[in-house]
Amino acid sequence: MGGKWGVYRRGERWRRARHRAWLVITTPEHEVVQFDGPVLELMTDSRTRFDRRIAALGQDILAPEFDEQRFVARLRGDDPTRGIGDALLDQRNLAGIGNIWKSESCFLAAIDPWRAVRSVTDEEVLAIVGAARPLMERSAETGGRVVTFEPDRPLRPGESRTMVYERTGLPCRRCGGGRIRARGQGDDNRTTYWCPECQG
Numbered sequence: 295m296g297g298k299w300g301v302y303r304r305g306e307r308w309r310r311a312r313h314r315a316w317l318v319i320t321t322p323e324h325e326v327v328q329f330d331g332p333v334l335e336l337m338t339d340s341r342t343r344f345d346r347r348i349a350a351l352g353q354d355i356l357a358p359e360f361d362e363q364r365f366v367a368r369l370r371g372d373d374p375t376r377g378i379g380d381a382l383l384d385q386r387n388l389a390g391i392g393n394i395w396k397s398e399s400c401f402l403a404a405i406d407p408w409r410a411v412r413s414v415t416d417e418e419v420l421a422i423v424g425a426a427r428p429l430m431e432r433s434a435e436t437g438g439r440v441v442t443f444e445p446d447r448p449l450r451p452g453e454s455r456t457m458v459y460e461r462t463g464l465p466c467r468r469c470g471g472g473r474i475r476a477r478g479q480g481d482d483n484r485t486t487y488w489c490p491e492c493q494g
């Protein structure tokens with residue numbers, strides 16, 4: 295991995311120096327900036343259909359044509375002993391969920407992210423994805439902010455409100471009895487946050 299994406303309101307100050315930006319996508323309200331990436335490749339729509347790396351990617355979780363059964367079939371072809379939290383991050387299974395939404399959506403679906411893929415039912419997997427999609431759509435609209443707790447309360451500038459992400463040691467917002475735990479998961483050791491009390 296390398297580089298970093300930033301999402302800013304138009305006119306907002308970027309958090310990295312301008313000369314480090316090498317791709318800027320501008321919409322009427324936002325600027326999406328890629329900083330310091332290792333490789334930038336632009337290709338035509340027709341070429342993307344023949345690119346093996348793109349063909350190897352799972353479906354985009356935010357695509358309007360997202361096909362749940364195709365996603366489940368792909369996940370079932372993956373290593374069944376892998377933790378579901380780890381498998382969700384694998385872009386060959388599903389493109390776009392990312393580390394924050396992995397933890398937040400497993401929590402919202404009340405699924406323990408450490409359970410092996412083979413022990414998670416299709417319904418449970420789809421519950422996780424179903425929890426993530428509307429929140430990610432909303433996040434895309436609000437400039438990348440993560441709000442899974444009290445989503446209707448307005449955000450202060452720079453604020454995110456999560457259920458488990460970066461809440462290590464704090465009381466669970468759902469059951470009150472559990473304390474949020476954090477541990478690296480999978481080959482890439484990406485931190486997973488979860489409540490050991492109410493995620494089964």
Ligand SMILES: [Zn+2]
Pocket residue numbers: 466467468469470471472489490491492493
């Ligand atoms: Zn809990």
